[in-house]
Amino acid sequence: MxxxxxxxxxxxxxxxxxxxxxxxxxxxxxxxxxxxxxxxxxxxxxxxxxxxxxxxxxxxxxxxxxxxxxxxxxxxxxxxxxxxxxxxxxxxxxxxxxxxxxxxxxxxxxxxxxxxxxxxxxxxxxxxxxxxxxxxxxxxxxxxxxxxxxxxxxxxxxxxxxxxxxxxxxxxxxxxxxxxxxxxxxxxxxxxxxxxxxxxxxxxxxxxxxxxxxxxxxxxxxxxxxxxxxxxxxxxxxxxxxxxxxxxxxxxxxxxxxxxxxxxxxxxxxxxxxxxxxxxxxxxxxxxxxxxxxxxxxxxxxxxxxxxxxxxxxxxxxxxxxxxxxxxxxxxxxxxxxxxxxxxxxxxxxxxxxxxxxxxxxxxxxxxxxxxxxxxxxxxxxxxxxxxxxxxxxxxxxxxxxLLGSPEHRAIARQAVAESLVLLKNNGSVLPLKAGANILVAGRAADDIGMQSGGWSITWQGTDVRNKDFPNGQSIWSGMDQAIRAAGGKATLSADGSYAAKPDVAVVVFGETPYAEFTGDRPTLEYSPEDKSDIALLKKLKAAGIPTVAVFLSGRPLWVNPEMNVADAFVAAFLPGTEGGGVADVLVAAKNGRPQRDFHGKLSFSWPKRLDQYVLNRRDPNYDPLFPIGYGLTYAAPATVATLDETRPAVTGGDQNALFTRGRAAAGARLETTGAVLLTRTDRNAQEDTLRLAWSGTGKGRLAVEQAMPIDVSRESNGQLSIVVDYRLRAKPTGPVTIGMEGGKTATVPVGGALTAAANSWGTMAVPLHCFADGGVDMKKMTRSFMMETAGKLDIDISGIRIASAPPGPVSCGAN
Missing domain, CATH: 3.20.20.300 (Glycoside hydrolase, family 3, N-terminal domain)
Structure with a gap:
């Protein structure tokens, strides 16, 4: 074959x-x-x-x-x-x-x-x-x-x-x-x-x-x-x-x-x-x-x-x-x-x-x-x-x-977490973490059960959940804290990696944010091509001379050569679910100094050497992975990983479901304003990453995301996704406001009543895609993927427009 x-x-x-x-x-x-x-x-x-x-x-x-x-x-x-x-x-x-x-x-x-x-x-x-x-x-x-x-x-x-x-x-x-x-x-x-x-x-x-x-x-x-x-x-x-x-x-x-x-x-x-x-x-x-x-x-x-x-x-x-x-x-x-x-x-x-x-x-x-x-x-x-x-x-x-979250079931899950971890790098034998050590636990995923669980976790996409929504779960931080203290050490949680006293070792937990089905499709295997905050944290700790362990959460093998080069040890934890303690069972030595458990996991997917190795399977020609299927180090069988090549081939990355993000329209699209609306820029997370829109009320005005070539969003429409807008209302509208899409036909939905965020506070609004499909729009031939229009006065900032799962709560095809 x-x-x-x-x-x-x-x-x-x-x-x-x-x-x-x-x-x-x-x-x-x-x-x-x-x-x-x-x-x-x-x-x-x-x-x-x-x-x-x-x-x-x-x-x-x-x-x-x-x-x-x-x-x-x-x-x-x-x-x-x-x-x-x-x-x-x-x-x-x-x-x-x-x-x-x-x-x-x-x-x-x-x-x-x-x-x-x-x-x-x-x-x-x-x-x-x-x-x-x-x-x-x-x-x-x-x-x-x-x-x-x-x-x-x-x-x-x-x-x-x-x-x-x-x-x-x-x-x-x-x-x-x-x-x-x-x-x-x-x-x-x-x-x-x-x-x-x-x-x-x-x-x-x-x-x-x-x-x-x-x-x-x-x-x-x-x-x-x-x-x-x-x-x-x-x-x-x-x-x-x-x-x-x-x-x-x-x-x-x-x-x-x-x-x-x-x-x-x-x-x-x-x-x-x-x-x-x-x-x-x-x-x-x-x-x-x-x-x-x-x-x-x-x-x-x-x-x-x-x-x-x-x-x-x-x-x-x-x-x-x-x-x-x-x-x-x-x-x-x-x-x-x-x-x-x-x-x-x-x-x-x-x-x-x-x-x-x-x-x-x-x-x-x-x-x-x-x-x-x-x-x-x-x-x-x-x-x-x-x-x-x-x-x-x-x-x-x-x-x-x-039976939900029973001790017996949690024990099974904890065993599965421990057995699933794959050790990809452990230079200098920084793992297991030594008994009695002062350990810094950092990273945005360290104390986030939703992120470690991934998609299909209470919500479809696994988003908009908090630790309290997992009453029988334990975050990776919580498990690490318990194990480190039991071994006579000290653990400190600091998502941004700051500390008062220099730690002996830092454990940084980071990775993919949750997604499910087609919202997780991506153009390359590069980890986080547009947000480099995780590697910045790793570099900051390395520059301070702190040995660093990377615990990487992901739903697939990804090109992480830069992150792996900075870390002394690198653990592929995949998406371990609600039993974060299973991570600590393998990473933290017992009070006697010996590992509680050795690494057991072996890669079930080949790990890419380059970000463009989309198809990388053992039976394929010219098979050339960074780590082959079946790879996995152990404490009993260590090895040293050399510095990895960080060359990036000329391929594009980015979020395929984003229509406007980080200050620009998605590739193959442009922003278009017509009529009585003025478009300027303002800052939210970065310089001029947000649209500032002012409708004068002297006639109709429209903002649109126009596609250079028609796009097909039929599967997203069928999959119960929505147009999701991140906005800040600076002045309430004085007339009806609509959001629309165009593909063959145009359909609009009134959204004035959905603009519920408090003045000058950021909020999120969602309109199901099926509303536009039901209105006759050909979702396979979308030419304008977003339109906002009003003839009244409206002052609003928009930092993001995307096709995604709606936040929890009711959504409808219109709210005046």
Missing amino acids: GLVLTTVAAAPLMAQQTMAQQLSPLAHPAQWPLLNLKRKPDPKVEARVDAMLKRMSIEDKVGQLLQVDIASITPKDLETYKLGSILNGGNSAPNNDELAPAPEWLKLFDAFYDASVKRTDDRPVVPVIWGTDAVHGANNIVGATLFPHNIGLGAMRDPALIKRIGAATAAETAATGIDWSFAPTVAVVQDDRWGRTFESYSEDPAIVASYAGQMVEGIQGAVGADFMKPGHVISSVKHFLGDGGTGGRDQGDTRVPEAVLRDVHAAGYRTSLEAGALTVMPSFSSWNGEKMTGNKSLLTGVLKERWGFDGFTIGDWNAHGQVQGCTNEDCPAAINAGLDMFMYSGPGWKQLYDNTLREAKSGQITPARLDDAVRRILRVKVLAGTFEAGRPSSRPTAGKFD
């Missing part, structure tokens, strides 16, 4: 284009291996499903094909529409409160469940099931144990611990009554610029395969033993298939031969399906130009027929709307290709139901395909014990909120 990838990677551009034209999205199932499934068909289950199916109306059957986000539906709706499932999307929570306590989740599920089982006819009662993204613990729930993200778990090389993590995650998820987890992600990431790299165990398919089945057994229970017993939940293996090969772009196109798709990207599916996984989530992405959600040769031909998968497939967030000829509200092509359940968010779910019902009645979706999809959904519900489980709050482990 390496030779095939070599040819694609190294061929001249014309040859690559020719090869791309020859690549087909048609799979040949006979060329795929057969699987040895542990879970065999059960005649009693099949008879029960068939009996229910015969009594269901076509309306009941179509209802089972829909899963709707709780932000778009109410429990009352399920009294009429007997839908198969609900979910909480990344930003959805009870009462629209992402910090809602655990009992509120259970209370809301009770309400949905009660409505779903309320019937007055003789047709079968089929309870609704709730799906959630419990991707590194029950990560939406305040107080839950958050384990290291998958990239860190991959560095452990410990499948047995993975199974325990899966079981602990399931137990905490089940405590809230929720019965379905969208995990594990088994992507084999090949381009580390992708924003979901941290969700991948490894670039090596063998490592992914060794973990996938174990995680499924942990979540669901092992077939023949504790399968789907109380405390376990349904698993969903994702994202089928090839999502890790899209060239670093979320929802992109994996262009590889079928053999590479099979032998590299499918590795995790073989072991997870053999372990009995009940659901599979097709990917947003494409294979050789065809969206996976509409690829019948893979969904039906390989997954269901060749591999014998008898569970059901669940779509990703409105992904069916990207299938050719489809919209979010109408997509028979996806069902006919082998999708069994739509995942839908938005106000039009009843339209999707009505259209699907019409197509089922007309035969556009055949009776056989409809019955097959519903049979699969019912089968999973029977196998999961849904019909006997009863009301969520009545289930054996539901309401046992002491």
